[in-house]
Amino acid sequence: MGIIFDVQRAALHDGPGLRTVVFLKGCPLCCVWCHNPESYSFHPQVSLNIERCRLCGACADACLWQAHIVSVGRHVINYELCDACGACIDACNYQALQIFGQQTTVDELMPEILADLDFYRASGGGVTFSGGEPMAQLYFTLALLKRCQDEGVHTCLDTSCYAPQDAFTRVLPYVDLFLIDYKATGSELHKQLTGVPNQTILSNLEYLYQENARIILRCPLVPGLNDQPDHLQAIAQLGIKYPNLQGIELMPYHNMGSGKRSRIGLPDHLSGLKTTSPDVIENWLTQIRQYGYDAIRVG
Amino acid sequence: MPETADLSMELRFTEAYRRHYHAPIAIREAMCLREQFPSVLTAIQPGDLLAGRIQWGLVGFSPHNNPPESGYGYYCDERKIIRALEKSSVPFDQRERGFDMLHFWKKETSQALVEAAFDDRMKPYLFRDELEPLPFNYKPMVAQPIYRMAGVFVNYTKLLNLGIPGLVEELQSHQKAALDNGQDASLYEGMLIALQVFADSCQYYARHAQELADHAAEPAAKAGLQQISICLQNISCQPPETFREALQMSWLYTLMCGTLEMGRMDVYLGDFYVRDLERGILTKDDALALMRSLWRLINDQFREVDGRVIIGGRGRPNEANADRFALLAMETARTYGRAILPQLTLRFYKGMNPLLMEKATELIGEGHTYPLLYNDDVLIPSVQFAHDVPLEDAEQYVPLGCGEIVIDHMGFGTPSGALNMLKALEITLHNGRDPITGKQMGLQTGEFHDFRSFDDLWEAYKEQLRLFIEVLADHEELEYVITGKTAPYLFLSMLYDDCLPRNLGIFDGGVRYLGGSLESYGNVNAADSLTAIRQLVYDEKRFTPEQMLQALHANFEGFEHERRMMLDCPKYGNDDPDADGMLVELHNFLCNTIRDQRQRTNLHWYLDVIINNSQNTTLARWVGASADGRKAGMPMANANTPSGGSDKKGVTALLNSVVKPSPAIHAGAVQNIRFGRDLFTNQREKFDAILGTYFDKGGCQLMVTVINRGDLERALEQPEAYRDLFVRVGGFSARFVDLPRDVQVEILSRTTY
Numbered sequence A: 001m002g003i004i005f006d007v008q009r010a011a012l013h014d015g016p017g018l019r020t021v022v023f024l025k026g027c028p029l030c031c032v033w034c035h036n037p038e039s040y041s042f043h044p045q046v047s048l049n050i051e052r053c054r055l056c057g058a059c060a061d062a063c064l065w066q067a068h069i070v071s072v073g074r075h076v077i078n079y080e081l082c083d084a085c086g087a088c089i090d091a092c093n094y095q096a097l098q099i100f101g102q103q104t105t106v107d108e109l110m111p112e113i114l115a116d117l118d119f120y121r122a123s124g125g126g127v128t129f130s131g132g133e134p135m136a137q138l139y140f141t142l143a144l145l146k147r148c149q150d151e152g153v154h155t156c157l158d159t160s161c162y163a164p165q166d167a168f169t170r171v172l173p174y175v176d177l178f179l180i181d182y183k184a185t186g187s188e189l190h191k192q193l194t195g196v197p198n199q200t201i202l203s204n205l206e207y208l209y210q211e212n213a214r215i216i217l218r219c220p221l222v223p224g225l226n227d228q229p230d231h232l233q234a235i236a237q238l239g240i241k242y243p244n245l246q247g248i249e250l251m252p253y254h255n256m257g258s259g260k261r262s263r264i265g266l267p268d269h270l271s272g273l274k275t276t277s278p279d280v281i282e283n284w285l286t287q288i289r290q291y292g293y294d295a296i297r298v299g
Numbered sequence B: 001m002p003e004t005a006d007l008s009m010e011l012r013f014t015e016a017y018r019r020h021y022h023a024p025i026a027i028r029e030a031m032c033l034r035e036q037f038p039s040v041l042t043a044i045q046p047g048d049l050l051a052g053r054i055q056w057g058l059v060g061f062s063p064h065n066n067p068p069e070s071g072y073g074y075y076c077d078e079r080k081i082i083r084a085l086e087k088s089s090v091p092f093d094q095r096e097r098g099f100d101m102l103h104f105w106k107k108e109t110s111q112a113l114v115e116a117a118f119d120d121r122m123k124p125y126l127f128r129d130e131l132e133p134l135p136f137n138y139k140p141m142v143a144q145p146i147y148r149m150a151g152v153f154v155n156y157t158k159l160l161n162l163g164i165p166g167l168v169e170e171l172q173s174h175q176k177a178a179l180d181n182g183q184d185a186s187l188y189e190g191m192l193i194a195l196q197v198f199a200d201s202c203q204y205y206a207r208h209a210q211e212l213a214d215h216a217a218e219p220a221a222k223a224g225l226q227q228i229s230i231c232l233q234n235i236s237c238q239p240p241e242t243f244r245e246a247l248q249m250s251w252l253y254t255l256m257c258g259t260l261e262m263g264r265m266d267v268y269l270g271d272f273y274v275r276d277l278e279r280g281i282l283t284k285d286d287a288l289a290l291m292r293s294l295w296r297l298i299n300d301q302f303r304e305v306d307g308r309v310i311i312g313g314r315g316r317p318n319e320a321n322a323d324r325f326a327l328l329a330m331e332t333a334r335t336y337g338r339a340i341l342p343q344l345t346l347r348f349y350k351g352m353n354p355l356l357m358e359k360a361t362e363l364i365g366e367g368h369t370y371p372l373l374y375n376d377d378v379l380i381p382s383v384q385f386a387h388d389v390p391l392e393d394a395e396q397y398v399p400l401g402c403g404e405i406v407i408d409h410m411g412f413g414t415p416s417g418a419l420n421m422l423k424a425l426e427i428t429l430h431n432g433r434d435p436i437t438g439k440q441m442g443l444q445t446g447e448f449h450d451f452r453s454f455d456d457l458w459e460a461y462k463e464q465l466r467l468f469i470e471v472l473a474d475h476e477e478l479e480y481v482i483t484g485k486t487a488p489y490l491f492l493s494m495l496y497d498d499c500l501p502r503n504l505g506i507f508d509g510g511v512r513y514l515g516g517s518l519e520s521y522g523n524v525n526a527a528d529s530l531t532a533i534r535q536l537v538y539d540e541k542r543f544t545p546e547q548m549l550q551a552l553h554a555n556f557e558g559f560e561h562e563r564r565m566m567l568d569c570p571k572y573g574n575d576d577p578d579a580d581g582m583l584v585e586l587h588n589f590l591c592n593t594i595r596d597q598r599q600r601t602n603l604h605w606y607l608d609v610i611i612n613n614s615q616n617t618t619l620a621r622w623v624g625a626s627a628d629g630r631k632a633g634m635p636m637a638n639a640n641t642p643s644g645g646s647d648k649k650g651v652t653a654l655l656n657s658v659v660k661p662s663p664a665i666h667a668g669a670v671q672n673i674r675f676g677r678d679l680f681t682n683q684r685e686k687f688d689a690i691l692g693t694y695f696d697k698g699g700c701q702l703m704v705t706v707i708n709r710g711d712l713e714r715a716l717e718q719p720e721a722y723r724d725l726f727v728r729v730g731g732f733s734a735r736f737v738d739l740p741r742d743v744q745v746e747i748l749s750r751t752t753y
């Protein structure tokens, strides 16, 4: 039993080939640039898409906890009161409300994962467990990985590596490829940007590498936030230190997830951020190459 | 001052018909053709490298390429003639005879003859008494007759190999044999006259080109026109020897025989093309210029849903040469620029020269909608079964116009009826009554509340459908019988297999296979509606039948919540077992019932086609709100494509759904899909894997569009028209119209042409 917030089929960018990505809900980190803010919490959450809301008030009537405040030209949800019972979602006729987070089981998920098997085979794809942080639901993730391996589905684990080492020991045999995020250099900055320090992450990376895991390192870069020269240099150094990595990919920030934050009651502090321009990306690549790592690529 | 409508050709044509009213029908037709051609052929336009343009008369003869709204075969464009007579734009001495002509054709056109022969069972359902002239599809009908002999694919290879002299010789020998055996030889006599008409028309254009050349000031233009003239002169009396002559001859024959299809062009032109290249008398650029001229003529002369040029596939005796021509045809499409026509169609199979598919993908990647892709590995066995023909004939399958499959110069099968599946469901919920007009339109199979279970409803729906299918099948058969008695369609019969040895016209028992098809529309909406009814009314009992009807009658006004529940029911296109299962069950019943009509009729095959044209919109105008959540009058889903925006699981799920209904029990289904340019260019292997897997899983056909910036801008303005547009967003492919506005704008800024 676990909680997920989405299954995305025909995904192109989370590992090789065509993939089905299962997004597990809940994450111990909270990166400021996160594209999936609905993934932070381990609990179901109500989301309000204000563009669709007609302010009819049906949701307010349906809610036993009076969590909806609908007035002239304004609709907010008091998340303190909401217990995600879902009553308001049924009441809304305009698809303005949605619940993020669905309890599910391995048996429920497998048919959907297996449905695209032919596409995986033709493209060298498979399944990717992402999040959220899949390692935060270790037993669920482990069970999914095992089943996928039994069915011959290539598995990717998209993880921040923020989890105890013995958790990785357990999943290691069932993961064909790790997608590990390398987010910031320097524990202080890491903590500032993601909410947690980075020692655990680095030691897990070291551990997995020494265990011959196949790893792609992915570096989300946000102009002005974590693209300092020392970070770029550290990326290059990791590439040199770990020559057997399957690659290091830069993931330049794009602002496609920013609208989602306000829908679940989070401050939209990223609204000023723009999608990274090609010039900036080119500049990052040049710098990393100058630091001695040529194989750098854009994800 | 209205322009004068000179009716002299029409009057002569009518006069010839009347004079030979009791003559054998082959002679009558030949005499009519003699009046029609070359009178209706029009001038070579500046830039034309091939001769052959047509302005059909207001009265005339043609199987398919008739003026719109005028019927088929012997047709009469009543409305235009009446308008001309009313406005006094007809020369004075023609007026009296003009009215006389109008009266004469009223009962005598091919369509009138078919309608007069309707039996009692057809009349109430095909609305005999109030059949409106086209556009008939604006009427709220379940079953609509269609009048045309579409999908003419003559044997061009034979035409070009024999030329006029060779054909004359063959006809004469048949004629002699018939006479020696004491048989009627009028068919051959008529064909010989028709061939002479064709030869005369070649010479007419030869003279016309020469005249233009004489008056041309510019040396290059003069030389070009002289070349056209010589070319036509040659083919009027000898078999074509060069690529140019072969192209000219096939085009002029296409136009005069009244088809809107160009057939397997690589088969009949490949050898000419390669031989000329090898002899050094033609360069690739010359060939391209000629082909582009053909492309222009097709665009000027044909209607938008027709005009197939077919290349590739199995069953091509001269495959290597044909492949080279196929590449030329694709290069023509590429350099001609985006155009509606011709519908360049690539048949492909595992093991075919990979250059063809590469070239096709290149075109698609540049944003062309052509070629359409047809998978021989699935379609040949399907056709073998569905059409019940041997393998070697199935290899000669050709999709016509919108996608109905027939057999090249061996098997004819015009679609002669349209069935509105959603309207049929609507009347089933009202005991056979149409709730919009209040008319009894079908059988009395019981009111909605009488059905105890979903199965009762399902049985009632099947009973209604069976009725309309039978009526339409009978109508198709009747259409052929009357047509066969009326005219042998000489230009067709002389180049369709088995007509000559059998001494019979194509529709009178001559052609090897005489089949037919029925176009069904609204299949997906009907299936989704049934899924919703089963779930909400019978399984979960959320509404009573009355409540469901109330919401539908109100067009969901005041029933928004009910509508939401209907919309939330599973929909076809998401790889969902319930919704897809319903579609498959409906598909099986529909296709098999239609296919079984061959036991009731003399048709060699009678098959459903699930195609793609504007009828999903026009037929839907008179269908009320439906249980899938569709509002009254709104379009139905196109062909087998999920209804607007209801496939939410991405492209792999969509394609998984699409391959579920069997392709082996119908005569064609059309799938459209659009991808954003970025997915195509930057993720090429994945794009190829998507298509490859779809075809491996049994996908029979696909029309792929890769969208560029201009299209995205239009999609932003009219999202409804771009529901099938997929773009890459961040890490996934998404439906463009489902994205929030700001993201759409972002993608727009990102994509470059």
Ligand code: SF4
Pocket: A052, A053, A054, A055, A056, A057, A058, A059, A060, A070, A075, A091, A092, A093, A094, A095, A096, A097
């Ligand atoms: S029910 Fe829906 S539309 Fe009405 S106020 Fe609530 S969210 Fe807005």
Ligand code: SF4
Pocket: A046, A062, A063, A064, A065, A066, A067, A068, A077, A081, A082, A083, A084, A085, A086, A087, A088, A089
């Ligand atoms: S999910 Fe339940 S508790 Fe939360 S706002 Fe909606 S109705 Fe109220």
